[in-house]
Amino acid sequence: MRGLAFIVLMATAALLTVPSAHAVDHKSGGASVSDTCGGTLFADYLATAEGTADTAFAGTLTVVGGASPIAMTLTPQASAGAIPNGLVRTGFFHPAISDDAVTSAPNLLEDISGRSRIRFETPWGPTLATAGCTGATTRVTKLAGGLTFHGVAYEYVLTRA
Template sequence: MNHTMRGLAFIALTAAAALLAAPSAHAVGDKTGGVDASDTCGGLLTDYLATAAGTADTAFAGTLTVAQGASPIAMTVTPQSYAGVVPDRLVRTEFTHPALSEAAVTSTPGLVEDRSGRIRLLFETPWGPTLATAGCTGGTPRVTDLTGAIMYEGVAYQYALTRA
């Protein structure tokens, strides 16, 4: 499947997932509801992906866990780059655990607004789409942590990812 077809398939999948995951969530561009979201935590896609210089930012890393005590799965979400810049706005999401064979997917993330008006990041994982809540430190819109959940085979997994 070529890059364009994968992109179109992902767009259709993420639109459906956003509607299923949060019935009141809707896709947004860099602006939401006519209000400038560029100065809010995670209000722009670049807050997740790029440094101020326009290069790919560092990866988010942490764990994917389940309440019943199964061993945690390492999870990373890495902004992708080409020649040091972020032209395609892609992320690679990877799960690492001894019980898993290679589990990674590269996707184009999007922003959605939840019913409370918060901007959330929608991206694909090896187990399907997820909506992440952003956290920022230092009063800047650059996202430094992501939290969310993924349903897989009827089990809800939670993740908490950070970056410096």
């Protein structure tokens, strides 16, 4: 019994040593977080005020500290009638690689400081992006994040008007 108590105590201590700056908490249903910038998945990332699919984010994916950027887009998807369906399509485009895209259901997350983050799939695996808004609006106009593919670290910045 003492062995089991020791294991539980050590596991608890290990969890407490995880840096809190990297902790991310899934909210119920992934629908909203307390941050005003990007606090609501559907309204701030996917849809316009008129209820249609919002414009795509576009930018580049680059090797950290390197050159040769890859064009990257994140496009909210629409069902019949241009109503957003809660999915996004992420695409990579570069002459040296075959173009690739994947459609996924994004999740809205909140870091320990209350800032909104969005998790979505890319052709090279999942990524977590930090939201940025312009002015007093809650609509997200900038996403910044990174991912690792085959041991190589990449970063990206995507924007939309």
